[in-house]
Amino acid sequence: MAEITAALVKTLRDQTGAGMMDCKRALTESGGDLDGAVDWLRKKGLSQAAKKSGRVAAEGLVGVVSMKNRAAMVEVNSETDFVARNEAFQGFVETLAKIALEVGDDLDALKAAPYPGTARNVGEEITHMVATIGENMTIRRARVLSVSSGVVATYMHGALKPGLGKIGVLVALEAPSELEGLEQLGRQIGMHVAATRPDALDVDAVDPAALERERAVLSEQARASGKPEAIIEKMVEGRIRKYYEEVVLLEQVWVHDGESRVRAVVKKSGGTLIGFERFALGEGIEKAPAGDFAAEVAAVAGV
Numbered sequence: 001m002a003e004i005t006a007a008l009v010k011t012l013r014d015q016t017g018a019g020m021m022d023c024k025r026a027l028t029e030s031g032g033d034l035d036g037a038v039d040w041l042r043k044k045g046l047s048q049a050a051k052k053s054g055r056v057a058a059e060g061l062v063g064v065v066s067m068k069n070r071a072a073m074v075e076v077n078s079e080t081d082f083v084a085r086n087e088a089f090q091g092f093v094e095t096l097a098k099i100a101l102e103v104g105d106d107l108d109a110l111k112a113a114p115y116p117g118t119a120r121n122v123g124e125e126i127t128h129m130v131a132t133i134g135e136n137m138t139i140r141r142a143r144v145l146s147v148s149s150g151v152v153a154t155y156m157h158g159a160l161k162p163g164l165g166k167i168g169v170l171v172a173l174e175a176p177s178e179l180e181g182l183e184q185l186g187r188q189i190g191m192h193v194a195a196t197r198p199d200a201l202d203v204d205a206v207d208p209a210a211l212e213r214e215r216a217v218l219s220e221q222a223r224a225s226g227k228p229e230a231i232i233e234k235m236v237e238g239r240i241r242k243y244y245e246e247v248v249l250l251e252q253v254w255v256h257d258g259e260s261r262v263r264a265v266v267k268k269s270g271g272t273l274i275g276f277e278r279f280a281l282g283e284g285i286e287k288a289p290a291g292d293f294a295a296e297v298a299a300v301a302g303v
Contacts, residue, residue: 004032016041018131019124060084060137062168062279063093064154065101071152072100073168074142075279076126079135089137090164092129096122096139097163105142143170143277150174150271153186157194166281169193175271185269188256193278198249201275206248214243249276 004027012023012034018041030036060077061084076093083089095116103113111123118125122139130137145152150173157167169190173182200206215236222235244251250263250273266273 004028008032008034012037012041019120019128021119021124022128060281061090061093061160061164062156062166062281063097064156064163064168064170065094065097066152066154067101069148069150069152070101070144070146071154071170072097072105072142072144073154073170073277073279074100075140075168075281077138077140077282077285078133079137083133083135083137084160086133088129089133090161092125093164096142100142100144105144107139107142110142111139141279143279145170145172145275145277147172147174147274149176150179151183151186153183153190155187155190155194157191167194168279170275170277171273172275173266173269173271174274175269179270182269182271185265185271189262189266189273189276192252192255192262193249193276195255196249196252197278197280198252198276199247200249201273202250203244203248206244210247211240211243215240218243249273 004024008027009020009023012018012027013020016023016038018026022041023037026037026040027034029040059079059081060075062073062075064071064073066072074093074097076089076096078084078089096110099113099115099122100110103109111121111126113122114120115122115125120128126137126139153171153173154163155169155171156163156165157169159165171186171189171193173186173189175182199210218236218239219232222232222239225232225235227235245253250261250266252262254260254262254265262273
């Protein structure tokens with residue numbers, strides 16, 4: 001029997017995409033024979049993950065979990081919305097959010113964390129799930145917010161079940177002491193963020209490159225009016241203020257009354273809004289044409 005080294009396990013893992021523990025077991029079962037181990041994994045249906053890893057995964061779920069002053073949010077993608085209704089997939093997203101709450105939002109650290117109830121880590125667990133469920137899946141991103149005193153509220157728009165859905169928001173509110181209604185305010189801000197999609201918390205946090213592009217466009221538009229340069233400068237500054245009202249959370253009009261500014265609402269509460277995060281499922285992922293997956297299924301079925 002050949003010695004089952006870490007290098008041999010890695011070679012098998014690279015070839016098949018199966019989890020480390022599955023690869024080790026396959027090599028043990030095959031007496032250290034690499035080809036035999038590949039066959040063992042194929043028979044168990046565990047070597048399919050690598051084949052699926054190139055397929056577009058833009059569906060899935062966003063998951064949130066919170067403590068009083070700390071909350072985590074994750075996005076896990078799959079190929080179809082079908083999988084979002086799979087209980088095993090839902091359980092994975094819920095567990096992943098809890099792990100992120102403990103270890104933080106660095107993806108490498110998150111994937112290396114032990115997965116409860118198994119001998120696998122998180123990265124190996126999702127590879128195992130790919131082989132089990134039969135679709136490509138990816139852990140796309142994670143975010144953890146915390147405050148020293150106050151609350152980190154969560155909001156899930158159109159929740160499939162508590163803490164799971166397609167648009168999730170975290171809102172970090174600092175306060176010197178326990179303030180009545182702060183959790184409720186955080187949830188209301190979460191609803192606002194889900195609806196308005198702000199890019200930045202305050203004016204200072206606006207991306208300089210985005211601001212410069214906006215200023216250049218507005219300047220060209222203003223010059224087309226033929227007005228003097230001094231007037232053009234005032235026109236641009238006025239439009240920049242309008243731009244801030246569109247993209248800066250604290251400058252936006254509060255959606256719950258259509259009149260107040262978010263800044264004023266937060267100030268009235270006695271708390272301080274120090275951060276937020278919004279995850280919209282699949283946002284920014286280039287999706288394949290709608291018919292592609294159906295065509296793939298038909299091809300596999302020989303239709």
